[in-house]
Amino acid sequence: MKTDDKILKYLAGILEGEELIKFEKELSEDSGRREQVNQYNFFLADVNKDLKQTVSDHYFTSLLPKVREKISAKDRSNSLYGYFRYAAGMAMIVLAFFTGRSFIPDFQEMDSSLLTAFEIQEIMNSNGNEFSLYLNERDLTDFSQYSADFSHYDESLLDEFMASENSFDETNVLGILDDIVYTEQLSDSVFNNIYDQLKGKEIF
Amino acid sequence: MEPEKDIDLVKAFIDGDESAFNRLVFMYQKKIYHIARNITGNHLDADEVTQEVLIVMYSKLKDFRFEAGLYTWIYRITYTRAINQVRKNSVRKFFSLDDESAQELTSSGNFVHEYENREKIDRIRTVMDELPVKQREVFTLRNFENLTYEEISSITGKTVGALKANYFHALKKVTELMNENR
Incomplete structure (x- = not known):
C-alpha cells in the first residue's frame, strides 16, 4: 500500500477548513480515491485484529486468581505493618514524654514555593512518626481508610488523587522508580493541595 | 441479558459484593492488557502492569466518584503505569543492569499462542x-x-x-x- 500523506492527514483529523472540504469533495467524486481511504481503514482494522490475538485466553482466566492472591497477601502485610507502626508510634510518645523533646517539626518554616515530590518524599521520610504525631495532635479525622505508610506514600497518594479527580495531575509525573515519584516541580498550590490531603488522613 | 453498568458494579463492590469486582475485572482485563502490551511492547511488562492496575482498582474503587468515566480512570492508571514501566526499562537498559532479563522481555513467545x-x-x-x-x-x-x-x-x-x-x-x-x- 502506497503511503499517501493526504489520506493519512485526513484519517488523523489534521485536515481542516478549505483543505478538508476540498478533500471530501474529491472523495465524493472519485471512487478510486474512496477505495484508497477504505484500504487504509481495512489495513488498520487488520493490524488491530492481529495485535489483539497475541495472548491466549488461558492467560486471562488465570489473571484474576493471581490478582486476588496478591491482594490477600498485601492485606496481610498491611495488617502486620499496622501493628508495627502502632508500636513505633507509642514508643515515640513514651520517648517524647520522658525526654521532653518536641518531635513535632515546624512545618510553617518549610519553603514550599517550589518543592518537588521527591523533596516531599524526603520530608516524609525524615520526619516519619513526628509527622504523624503532628497530624494526630491536630485531630485530623477524615480519610480514615488511609494508612500512613510514608515509604509508599507516593503511589497511594497518587492513586487517591486520580480517583478523586483532584487537581493533582498525574501527567506531571515523570516516573516512579524505587518508590520515589519523580515529577516536574510542583507549584505552591499543588503542594498545599497534597499537604491538605495528607493533613486530612487518620494516621494510626 | 443487558450488560451491567460500571456504576452499579462499583456501588455493589463498595457495598461489599466481592463478586462485583470479579465482574469488573472480566470487563476490563483485556483492554488493560492490550494497552499495556502495546505501550510496553512485551508480555512480561504488560502482565506486571495489568496486575498492578487491577490491584490499584481494588484498593481505590471506594474513592471513585464518577466525575469521569470509569474506563477513563482505568485507562489513565494503565497508561501511567505502562509509561513508568517503559521508563524503568530504559533506566535498566541505560545502566545495563540486566541484559539477560531484557532479552527475556523481548521474547515473550512462550506466553503467546x-x-x-x-x-x-x-x-x-x-x-x-x-x-x-x-x-x-x-x-x-x-x-x-x-x-x-x-x-x-x-x-x-x-x-x-x-x-x-x-x-x-x-x-x-x-x-x-x-x-x-x-
Missing part, C-alpha cells in the same frame, strides 16, 4: 516496537480502543493538536514499515 498468522503478528509487533512511545500510545488508544482525541487528552494530559500530529506520524510509520517488511 501459536497462530497460523504468527509471522504476520510478529511483523506488526516489530513495527509497533519501532514507534516512539508517544506515537505508540496515541496509536494504541485511538486505533485499538477507538477513543476520541479528547478522551486521549484527558488520559495523557497532552493537547489534541499534539495527539493528532503524533497519530499522523504513527500512521505514516506503520504503513511505511509494514510495506518495507513485506
Whole structure:
C-alpha cells in the first residue's frame, strides 16, 4: 500500500477548513480515491485484529486468581505493618514524654514555593512518626481508610488523587522508580493541595 | 441479558459484593492488557502492569466518584503505569543492569499462542516496537480502543493538536514499515 500523506492527514483529523472540504469533495467524486481511504481503514482494522490475538485466553482466566492472591497477601502485610507502626508510634510518645523533646517539626518554616515530590518524599521520610504525631495532635479525622505508610506514600497518594479527580495531575509525573515519584516541580498550590490531603488522613 | 453498568458494579463492590469486582475485572482485563502490551511492547511488562492496575482498582474503587468515566480512570492508571514501566526499562537498559532479563522481555513467545498468522503478528509487533512511545500510545488508544482525541487528552494530559500530529506520524510509520517488511 502506497503511503499517501493526504489520506493519512485526513484519517488523523489534521485536515481542516478549505483543505478538508476540498478533500471530501474529491472523495465524493472519485471512487478510486474512496477505495484508497477504505484500504487504509481495512489495513488498520487488520493490524488491530492481529495485535489483539497475541495472548491466549488461558492467560486471562488465570489473571484474576493471581490478582486476588496478591491482594490477600498485601492485606496481610498491611495488617502486620499496622501493628508495627502502632508500636513505633507509642514508643515515640513514651520517648517524647520522658525526654521532653518536641518531635513535632515546624512545618510553617518549610519553603514550599517550589518543592518537588521527591523533596516531599524526603520530608516524609525524615520526619516519619513526628509527622504523624503532628497530624494526630491536630485531630485530623477524615480519610480514615488511609494508612500512613510514608515509604509508599507516593503511589497511594497518587492513586487517591486520580480517583478523586483532584487537581493533582498525574501527567506531571515523570516516573516512579524505587518508590520515589519523580515529577516536574510542583507549584505552591499543588503542594498545599497534597499537604491538605495528607493533613486530612487518620494516621494510626 | 443487558450488560451491567460500571456504576452499579462499583456501588455493589463498595457495598461489599466481592463478586462485583470479579465482574469488573472480566470487563476490563483485556483492554488493560492490550494497552499495556502495546505501550510496553512485551508480555512480561504488560502482565506486571495489568496486575498492578487491577490491584490499584481494588484498593481505590471506594474513592471513585464518577466525575469521569470509569474506563477513563482505568485507562489513565494503565497508561501511567505502562509509561513508568517503559521508563524503568530504559533506566535498566541505560545502566545495563540486566541484559539477560531484557532479552527475556523481548521474547515473550512462550506466553503467546501459536497462530497460523504468527509471522504476520510478529511483523506488526516489530513495527509497533519501532514507534516512539508517544506515537505508540496515541496509536494504541485511538486505533485499538477507538477513543476520541479528547478522551486521549484527558488520559495523557497532552493537547489534541499534539495527539493528532503524533497519530499522523504513527500512521505514516506503520504503513511505511509494514510495506518495507513485506
